[in-house]
Amino acid sequence: MTPAQLIAAALLVPATGAAGIALAGRWPNLREGVTLAAAAALFACVLALLPTVLAGGVPQLFVLEMLPGIALGFRVEPLGMLFALVASGLWIVNSVYSIGYMRGNDEPHQTRFYVCFALALAATMGIAFSANLLTLFLFYEMLTLVTWPLVTHHGDDDAKQGGRLYLGFLLGTSITFLLPAIIATWALAGTLEFTPGGILRGTASGSVIGGLLALYMFGIGKAALMPFHRWLPAAMVAPTPVSALLHAVAVVKAGVFTVVKVVVYVFGVETLAGIRAADWLPAVAGFTIVAASIVALRSDNLKRRLAYSTVSQLSYVVLAAALLTPLSVAGAVFHIAAHAVGKITLFFAAGAIYTAAHKTEVSQLDGIGRRMPWTMGAFTVGALSLIGIPPLPGFLSKWMMFQGAAQAGNGMALAVLALSTLLNAAYFLPIVHAAFWRAPREGDAPHGEAPWPSVAALVVTAAATIALPFASAVPLALARAVGG
Amino acid sequence: MTLEHLPALQVMVPLAAAPLIVLLRHAGFAWALAVAASLFAFGASLALALEVSRAGAISYAMGNWPPPWGIEYRVDALSAFVLVLVSAVGALVAPYARRSVAAELPREQHYLYYAVHCLCLAGLLGMTITGDAFNLFVFMEIASLSMYVLIALGRDRRALLASYQYLILGTIGATFYVIGVGLLYLATGTLNIADLAARLPEAQATRAVLAALAFITVGVSLKLALFPLHLWLPNAYAYAPSAATAFLAATATKVSVYVLLRFYFTVFGAPLVVDALPVPQILTGLSIIAIVSASLVAVWQADLKRLLAYSSVAQIGYITLGIGMATRDGLTAAVVHLFNHGITKGALFLLVGGIALRAGSVDFGRLRGLARTMPLTCLGVTLAGLSLIGVPGTAGFISKWYLVLGAIEAGQAWLAALVVLTSLIAVAYVWRFVEAAYLSEPGSGTAVAGEAPLAMLAVSWVMVAACVWFGFDTSFTVQGARRAAELMLGAAP
Numbered sequence: 001m002t003p004a005q006l007i008a009a010a011l012l013v014p015a016t017g018a019a020g021i022a023l024a025g026r027w028p029n030l031r032e033g034v035t036l037a038a039a040a041a042l043f044a045c046v047l048a049l050l051p052t053v054l055a056g057g058v059p060q061l062f063v064l065e066m067l068p069g070i071a072l073g074f075r076v077e078p079l080g081m082l083f084a085l086v087a088s089g090l091w092i093v094n095s096v097y098s099i100g101y102m103r104g105n106d107e108p109h110q111t112r113f114y115v116c117f118a119l120a121l122a123a124t125m126g127i128a129f130s131a132n133l134l135t136l137f138l139f140y141e142m143l144t145l146v147t148w149p150l151v152t153h154h155g156d157d158d159a160k161q162g163g164r165l166y167l168g169f170l171l172g173t174s175i176t177f178l179l180p181a182i183i184a185t186w187a188l189a190g191t192l193e194f195t196p197g198g199i200l201r202g203t204a205s206g207s208v209i210g211g212l213l214a215l216y217m218f219g220i221g222k223a224a225l226m227p228f229h230r231w232l233p234a235a236m237v238a239p240t241p242v243s244a245l246l247h248a249v250a251v252v253k254a255g256v257f258t259v260v261k262v263v264v265y266v267f268g269v270e271t272l273a274g275i276r277a278a279d280w281l282p283a284v285a286g287f288t289i290v291a292a293s294i295v296a297l298r299s300d301n302l303k304r305r306l307a308y309s310t311v312s313q314l315s316y317v318v319l320a321a322a323l324l325t326p327l328s329v330a331g332a333v334f335h336i337a338a339h340a341v342g343k344i345t346l347f348f349a350a351g352a353i354y355t356a357a358h359k360t361e362v363s364q365l366d367g368i369g370r371r372m373p374w375t376m377g378a379f380t381v382g383a384l385s386l387i388g389i390p391p392l393p394g395f396l397s398k399w400m401m402f403q404g405a406a407q408a409g410n411g412m413a414l415a416v417l418a419l420s421t422l423l424n425a426a427y428f429l430p431i432v433h434a435a436f437w438r439a440p441r442e443g444d445a446p447h448g449e450a451p452w453p454s455v456a457a458l459v460v461t462a463a464a465t466i467a468l469p470f471a472s473a474v475p476l477a478l479a480r481a482v483g484g
Numbered sequence: 485m486t487l488e489h490l491p492a493l494q495v496m497v498p499l500a501a502a503p504l505i506v507l508l509r510h511a512g513f514a515w516a517l518a519v520a521a522s523l524f525a526f527g528a529s530l531a532l533a534l535e536v537s538r539a540g541a542i543s544y545a546m547g548n549w550p551p552p553w554g555i556e557y558r559v560d561a562l563s564a565f566v567l568v569l570v571s572a573v574g575a576l577v578a579p580y581a582r583r584s585v586a587a588e589l590p591r592e593q594h595y596l597y598y599a600v601h602c603l604c605l606a607g608l609l610g611m612t613i614t615g616d617a618f619n620l621f622v623f624m625e626i627a628s629l630s631m632y633v634l635i636a637l638g639r640d641r642r643a644l645l646a647s648y649q650y651l652i653l654g655t656i657g658a659t660f661y662v663i664g665v666g667l668l669y670l671a672t673g674t675l676n677i678a679d680l681a682a683r684l685p686e687a688q689a690t691r692a693v694l695a696a697l698a699f700i701t702v703g704v705s706l707k708l709a710l711f712p713l714h715l716w717l718p719n720a721y722a723y724a725p726s727a728a729t730a731f732l733a734a735t736a737t738k739v740s741v742y743v744l745l746r747f748y749f750t751v752f753g754a755p756l757v758v759d760a761l762p763v764p765q766i767l768t769g770l771s772i773i774a775i776v777s778a779s780l781v782a783v784w785q786a787d788l789k790r791l792l793a794y795s796s797v798a799q800i801g802y803i804t805l806g807i808g809m810a811t812r813d814g815l816t817a818a819v820v821h822l823f824n825h826g827i828t829k830g831a832l833f834l835l836v837g838g839i840a841l842r843a844g845s846v847d848f849g850r851l852r853g854l855a856r857t858m859p860l861t862c863l864g865v866t867l868a869g870l871s872l873i874g875v876p877g878t879a880g881f882i883s884k885w886y887l888v889l890g891a892i893e894a895g896q897a898w899l900a901a902l903v904v905l906t907s908l909i910a911v912a913y914v915w916r917f918v919e920a921a922y923l924s925e926p927g928s929g930t931a932v933a934g935e936a937p938l939a940m941l942a943v944s945w946v947m948v949a950a951c952v953w954f955g956f957d958t959s960f961t962v963q964g965a966r967r968a969a970e971l972m973l974g975a976a977p
Contacts, residue, residue, distance in 0.1 A: 138876040155923045171911055176904045183888045
């Protein structure tokens with residue numbers, strides 16, 4: 001297939017997969033077969049694009065002109081390539097995990113669940129490959145809308161409330177800030193195409209550019225920059241596979257992906273560095289990192305702790321991009337992959353604990369490592385990577401960020417990175433300690449591991465976390481290509 | 485030969501169909517004739533639009549009396565665009581009406597409904613196509629009178645009161661309009677719109693001309709339900725038969741907007757409207773109040789039809805907001821939204837008609853858990869609702885885009901902020917339906933047999949598909965609207 005056909009396939013495979021899942025709804029095994037087939041086919045399509053992109057090619061696909069001068073179009077550059085690889089690869093693992101989780105917990109509406117999941121992946125591919133801001137915005141909003149049924153899956157009052165926060169924050173920020181920012185960009189630059197070096201150079205004064213940057217950064221609510229982060233913990237009412245793939249990988253990474261994309265290809269790193277319009281951004285991101293870590297530290301609910309950890313980790317990416325040095329931008333890009341494999345493992349573990357032991361709070365986890373050694377072993381790997389223990393991938397991205405911060409001469413960023421590493425350790429290590437070194441409480445019902453598909457999935461992602469540094473040539477090459 | 489007379493036939497065919505239906509009084513025949521006439525009008529307007537985009541404006545002299553003595557029918561970029569919208573909605577609602585009317589009206593009134601449908605369609609098309617200010621008044625009365633009847637046919641007794649309210653206010657509006665036209669006649673000695681436009685600059689901004697502008701503004705604003713002249717609309721939409729609501733919501737107010745545009749930009753001309761009286765300021769102010777207040781009121785409605793009616797008042801506010809900008813992008817936004825909101829609201833009211841048929845009422849209490857029994861209908865309402873919000877990938881987004889762009893390019897960032905912030909209120913009222921239909925358990929009041937009849941569902945989904953289609957392929961809407969905007973601002977012939 002030509003690269004253009006591969007792009008089209010990457011969008012259509014999950015979309016037609018969704019239709020197939022809906023049609024196969026009456027036969028659960030066939031239905032899950034369709035999900036797995038679609039996931040495998042999607043990953044194959046994305047993988048087939050990789051050689052072209054690594055060789056410096058830029059596959060393109062033009063669909064139609066949506067507005068005069070603005071196309072619905074797709075272009076695969078290194079950043080989008082990496083994001084698509086991570087999301088589509090993890091969809092396969094997550095689907096296996098979902099089968100164990102959804103059946104193990106006897107969840108209702110499973111067909112709707114898998115349909116929305118496939119649609120969410122289609123939207124994610126659209127975001128990853130979008131050639132301009134309008135296309136990106138189209139799929140960005142689509143991703144919010146198709147994940148809403150997943151967040152409100154249980155349909156009870158908690159789910160309704162979580163869904164309202166989710167929709168309110170994500171649609172609210174994107175409609176009130178992001179859309180006007182895009183339209184203003186169009187009015188200023190006369191184009192919305194993602195262009196190396198940016199499109200806004202010399203179009204407006206520094207203060208206008210600074211204001212526009214603020215609209216973008218707070219408008220991209222999926223990046224969960226404080227104070228617009230509340231939707232992410234609210235989204236934790238969803239079944240855990242949703243939290244794992246969507247609210248640790250696809251949706252939130254779509255947010256930071258857009259942040260990097262806007263900084264690098266709309267504003268241009270040099271433009272921003274030249275007019276010092278982004279000077280406030282590291283401070284906001286730094287504040288988010290520290291504040292969210294402290295909230296995580298104080299949360300007893302495991303998924304809530306993981307969610308606030310995600311809020312904090314997302315701001316690493318924003319901070320690194322905002323430092324505007326080649327190394328920090330590369331670190332930001334690499335952290336998208338590094339955080340994805342680590343955090344999905346942690347969520348898988350949280351879901352496995354819920355399925356096997358029906359436990360949701362950190363304080364209930366004493367001694368659980370003895371009953372669920374695989375799960376808690378994987379959890380430990382993910383946690384260590386996110387703390388930044390060498391040689392795990394979280395260390396690599398932090399290393400690049402430290403270097404970038406030093407290059408930029410930003411002492412605040414260095415201090416934030418150091419402090420947050422301590423905080424990371426403080427909210428992850430006690431869980432590991434309790435699981436393995438404390439005695440189980442009296443009266444706990446005996447249980448073993450979660451159903452095997454779930455365990456297999458979390459072992460795979462933990463293995464991927466360990467393997468990533470040794471197979472880091474591809475992600476690092478892509479990350480460096482973005483950093484320039 | 486026939487092609488040459490198409491402008492006349494487009495109005496005459498539905499107009500002649502109405503008395504024919506009354507003479508024969510057979511429900512099935514009436515329906516067939518109404519469908520045929522509506523389809524013919526749609527075909528004719530497509531042919532006219534094609535001809536206009538190919539060869540420029542068409543002028544047709546009624547009865548071969550040359551203008552300005554005789555009545556002229558004139559199709560240009562703006563009127564062709566509105567003709568397509570009105571006739572397309574007419575052609576969709578007519579086949580839809582069969583099951584809906586059969587369920588909601590006593591059998592002896594069926595033929596009446598179709599007769600009035602044809603009459604109303606003829607009136608609205610006539611208002612759009614005519615190039616004569618007084619002839620426009622005649623068609624306005626034809627359309628209005630038939631609307632009063634359409635609303636009064638509703639099975640709820642309150643429909644009579646709603647119709648009466650509208651009759652009083654609509655008559656005041658028409659009177660104001662005709663007073664304005666009279667004053668213009670006084671100042672210029674002509675009623676032909678093109679001729680008026682040519683002679684008004686000589687008459688200058690005399691008191692009579694300004695009074696005419698004021699009278700026409702108020703009169704037409706009543707018809708298009710500009711805040712605070714919208715009081716007739718919620719009841720009228722809520723109590724009219726479902727098919728009539730869909731037809732009226734998608735077309736009636738839109739044609740009135742067209743009349744306003746025609747008078748502002750063709751007859752008076754942008755300079756006079758903008759400079760002599762604070763028309764843009766007033767329009768903008770009222771639009772803002774309309775958008776904010778009606779959106780908020782919509783959120784708290786207990787009945788889906790009333791909710792959508794108040795949403796219409798708000799959405800009309802977006803259209804008049806675009807007119808108030810009086811710039812190319814602003815007018816493009818107004819014309820695009822006129823079309824996009826027409827199809828969006830049309831789709832919504834058609835689907836709501838299906839719900840009304842199956843659930844008996846569209847009270848939110850009856851909508852709980854509706855997605856289980858009417859999944860396709862609920863999905864359609866959700867998609868059209870997204871268009872109402874202005875989510876990308878739907879027609880409504882295109883309107884929002886140009887409204888915000890117009891505001892930004894005019895340096896009025898606060899207007900852009902207002903447009904996007906009020907979209908969030910639309911999220912709130914659309915999501916009231918989504919939560920009720922998808923997340924609530926069916927209550928004791930919900931006993932729904934299943935999806936609406938296939939014909940109704942199919943027609944509704946054609947409209948829903950149009951809402952999505954025109955969110956991606958904007959070559960017809962945006963280019964049509966842009967040509968119309970350029971025509972209005974005198975930038976193009």
